[in-house]
Amino acid sequence: MPAAWMAGWLAVLAISALLTWGARHYALRRNLLDQPGARRSHGVATPRGGGIAIVLTLLLAGLAAAVLWPGARMALLVSGLGLVLVAGIGWWDDHRPLPAVRRLLVHVVAAALLAGLVWQASGNPWQALLALLFTTSLINIWNFMDGINGIATTQAILAGVAFALVMPPPFALAGIVLALACLGFLPFNYPRARIFMGDVGSGALGYAIAALVCLASVTTDIHWLLLLVPLSAFLVDAGFTLLSRMLSGQRWMEPHTQHLYQRAVKRGAGHTLVTALYFVFGLFSITVFNACSDLQPRWEAAVAVSWLTLTTGLWLLLRKGMRNQKDC
Template sequence: MRDVDPWMVLLVLALLSAGLTWLARRYALQRQLLDHPGERRSHRVATPRGGGIAIVVTVLAGTAAGAFLYPAAAPQLAVFAAGLVMVAGIGWWDDHRPLPAVRRLLVHMLASALLAGLAWQATGNALQALLLFLVATALVNLWNFMDGINGIASGYALVGALSLAVVMPMPFALIAVVVAAGCLGFLPFNFPRARIFMGDVGSGALGYLMAALAGLGSVVTDIHWLALLVPLSAFIVDAGFTLSSRMLTGQRWMEPHTQHVYQRAVKAGSSHTRVTGVYILLGLVGAAVLAALVPLPPLQQAGVAVAWGALLACLWAVMRVRLRNY
């Protein structure tokens, strides 16, 4: 079998994602599937939602092609795709008719369990599987909370997917390239001006996909799992610490709000483009840190990853204080 050119995969699937996003926008407008401005939102005009379905369908198309090209991996790819369909499906439903948070969470946990089962099958390591289950469940929900301004969720995921593709061997890196292609095709419709929002169908799916890529990296490389989360750390820190603070103060943390640092920065007067650019820059720095960690022993990789997370946590705390009035 001929080698697959990852650049060609990126181009073809990005074009597919762009076409699907255009169709999703037409569908949302016809169905009046709109996000309206409000106190807990960061946009000022009614905007179609649900464009993330384009990313999901693109990844599923790439997964089907991968199963055809690599038949031995077809069962694992089918399980991965099943989890993606579950997360995206409950998100699509919620975009059309809001569902209770507990029902969505149960579906997220079931999909995360499928990923954990793949890791357990591949490594026989129950602890590694449990960690992937927890990370996947968390990222599905964290990505949803971080999808609040133009381009931030898809742009940060694009950087994260490409950074993980760089450190994984072929053909496993192709899965990350497929995810990056889905984000790349969607991004021009959402940034710098949002003609369509991703919706829960896309944000939850991206969290699942980022967890799947990190889990895959922990299986097919010798990189410590904490290091694999470095390119995703800005989202993990902002969402994790913000939600933790809401829990500690007795607020309903699952409800929509505008208390994340990125949301407060927009309320303070920064543009969506600037704030998204800062997070993408943090993702690029995280990608460089991950690439630099590859030659190090796993224990040193973990130490640097923890230090990077601590640095971001300090930055979050400083910005939280500076933006406390917003």
């Protein structure tokens, strides 16, 4: 491995950690604190907005990539603009809460930018439409699932590694940089949370991971269903929890503690343990993904459907075991 690449990766890690430290001091000065409550999973007031460090690190890395690969400048500019939009509306919401519809509109615009890149690269409008819907969904899924120490960050690290392992160079660097940017933030958030990611970070992470999925869809021959496998823990927990809330007539956009990981915490499992269990499941997911990424498309789709079905069954089994836990 060239020493220059190693130095660059260490720089990404250091910049993210330094910016997180700065974000924490900014939040303390501005009194940007998440207070404990019935619909939250933490017990002490904690600074928020630390995810801005991950966003800025990714933008700086994108700037460096634009210098190294001039041919990719337009794609980097468009995807970077989408990241700024998602992070910007999240930063605003962290300081002054906004209506959910207003945030969603910005998310759709950012997703449309990414979908446009997919259309340009693939020439397939249906693939672009799928990218639009998927990106909009994943921005909000990552936001919904960022409820306990380290869970959103560790799952993002796993996703970055998973896609870096299957994409050709230099595209694989996008996954490595995302994983390192998250790794620099992680010690401030796990196992003890000295700062939360905030909406600025959780939504932006969802967008960044969606961008990785879209990049993998146009730079590899992997079936799009298999590309969902590294994200299966979050997709299943968020998807079915939100579906159950909708079917029961609840206001699904409101904060709650009904996700499986939140129910586990309410039953007495610590943040550290629950995040670790999700991480272990994520390791299994990316192992299946990597092992099956060279199969014929129909077999990749079959593996993906089987894995997502298995994940859904596990979710239903665990949720049934917690059915006596009072919802909030």
